[in-house]
Amino acid sequence: MPKTTRESLVAAAAELLDRGGPAAVTLREVGRRAGVSHNAPYKHFENKAALLAAIAARELERRESMAPDEEESAPDAAHAAMLRYVRWALHHPERFRLTFGPWSTENNELTEAATHARARFIRAVQAAQAAGRLPQADPERMSALLLALAHGAVQLQLSGHLSRQGKGRAAAKNLVDDLFRYLGGTSH
Amino acid sequence: MPKTTRESLVAAAAELLDRGGPAAVTLREVGRRAGVSHNAPYKHFENKAALLAAIAARELERRESMAPDEEESAPDAAHAAMLRYVRWALHHPERFRLTFGPWSTENNELTEAATHARARFIRAVQAAQAAGRLPQADPERMSALLLALAHGAVQLQLSGHLSRQGKGRAAAKNLVDDLFRYLGGTSH
DNA sequence: ACCTGAACACCGTTCAAGT
DNA sequence: ACCTGAACACCGTTCAAGT
Numbered sequence: 001m002p003k004t005t006r007e008s009l010v011a012a013a014a015e016l017l018d019r020g021g022p023a024a025v026t027l028r029e030v031g032r033r034a035g036v037s038h039n040a041p042y043k044h045f046e047n048k049a050a051l052l053a054a055i056a057a058r059e060l061e062r063r064e065s066m067a068p069d070e071e072e073s074a075p076d077a078a079h080a081a082m083l084r085y086v087r088w089a090l091h092h093p094e095r096f097r098l099t100f101g102p103w104s105t106e107n108n109e110l111t112e113a114a115t116h117a118r119a120r121f122i123r124a125v126q127a128a129q130a131a132g133r134l135p136q137a138d139p140e141r142m143s144a145l146l147l148a149l150a151h152g153a154v155q156l157q158l159s160g161h162l163s164r165q166g167k168g169r170a171a172a173k174n175l176v177d178d179l180f181r182y183l184g185g186t187s188h
Numbered sequence: 189m190p191k192t193t194r195e196s197l198v199a200a201a202a203e204l205l206d207r208g209g210p211a212a213v214t215l216r217e218v219g220r221r222a223g224v225s226h227n228a229p230y231k232h233f234e235n236k237a238a239l240l241a242a243i244a245a246r247e248l249e250r251r252e253s254m255a256p257d258e259e260e261s262a263p264d265a266a267h268a269a270m271l272r273y274v275r276w277a278l279h280h281p282e283r284f285r286l287t288f289g290p291w292s293t294e295n296n297e298l299t300e301a302a303t304h305a306r307a308r309f310i311r312a313v314q315a316a317q318a319a320g321r322l323p324q325a326d327p328e329r330m331s332a333l334l335l336a337l338a339h340g341a342v343q344l345q346l347s348g349h350l351s352r353q354g355k356g357r358a359a360a361k362n363l364v365d366d367l368f369r370y371l372g373g374t375s376h
Numbered sequence: 377a378c379c380t381g382a383a384c385a386c387c388g389t390t391c392a393a394g395t
Numbered sequence: 396a397c398c399t400g401a402a403c404a405c406c407g408t409t410c411a412a413g414t
Contacts, residue, residue: 037380100347144358145366152340159288170332178333225399
């Protein structure tokens with residue numbers, strides 16, 4: 001595999017991100033790990049923000065390529081996709097956080113990948129609706145509801161705002177399951 | 189009002205935060221605006237992170253003091269509190285973002301204020317449950333579900349991940365209303 | 377086209393010193 | 396107890412120059 005300099009830079013940056021957040025992604029250390037000078041990155045990315053956006057885009061494409069194709073139209077595809085998303089986010093908090101922020105709308109590569117992933121999820125939601133497991137609302141809006149919950153649940157768990165004690169065990173995964181249970185009961 | 193230096197510092201920092209995020213909160217500019225030297229802040233806060241935590245704590249206490257007391261046990265108190273939260277977050281995105289991150293668990297003042305606010309919300313949820321507007325689940329866990337949705341919906345809207353086009357109009361406010369409608373139908 | 381080394385402005389933090 | 400000014404190490408970014 002002939003790794004281009006660009007790929008090496010993104011890989012090094014992603015590793016630093018995981019280790020200590022965006023502040024730990026210094027162009028100097030990125031360059032060192034990629035075996036180039038500390039400002040070689042400027043020949044591949046406009047600035048540090050663009051480099052971070054490239055990490056986010058790579059991550060999105062990877063997740064995309066990992067999602068099983070056949071599953072898409074199964075009745076529980078949406079539920080499964082959400083649990084997969086939650087598990088991924090909890091294991092890679094910094095990459096998850098990178099998803100928001102200014103990068104999202106300013107970077108083309110990223111926006112395109114995000115739009116594609118969202119379209120895919122909407123199809124899964126439609127399958128669940130057809131199977132009667134989700135209310136018959138506008139699929140796009142129903143998707144937004146589900147995504148918002150997964151997003152917020154992960155965020156709360158990561159920042160320690162979910163009480164971890166016995167009774168109310170409100171782990172992100174449980175909140176996703178709860179929501180599907182409630183929505184499944186609404187045959188409205 | 190005899191503003192202490194500490195209060196001036198936090199006020200200046202909050203203004204800078206709103207203007208350009210945490211990166212714009214430089215101790216030098218904070219000092220300048222508060223009329224002190226660029227490292228006077230170190231006599232009041234351990235470091236920059238502690239100063240940011242102080243902003244978050246002040247914000248939480250303000251929101252707390254603004255919440256109407258009588259409303260707490262009304263059947264729609266939880267719904268109203270969530271809409272108020274969403275409106276606040278959309279108007280102060282940087283302060284909202286500050287709520288998560290490392291500060292939350294490491295700062296005592298902040299943790300205490302957050303715990304208090306959460307307890308208050310749980311009581312509102314119990315009132316809604318008693319009125320049959322929310323399912324009879326564990327109140328703490330039901331609160332977590334609602335908070336997660338509000339959180340995630342705001343996050344998605346702020347980062348532009350909610351399609352703003354006509355049909356699926358998935359503004360954060362609408363998602364909150366949707367959830368309450370669905371949960372209200374589940375008399376389970 | 378891609379890379380390097382020096383340089384610039386800026387920042388968080390520390391320290392010795394002042395009242 | 397609170398503040399100042401100088402100093403240090405570090406960072407993003409720019410520039411002139413090399414292949």
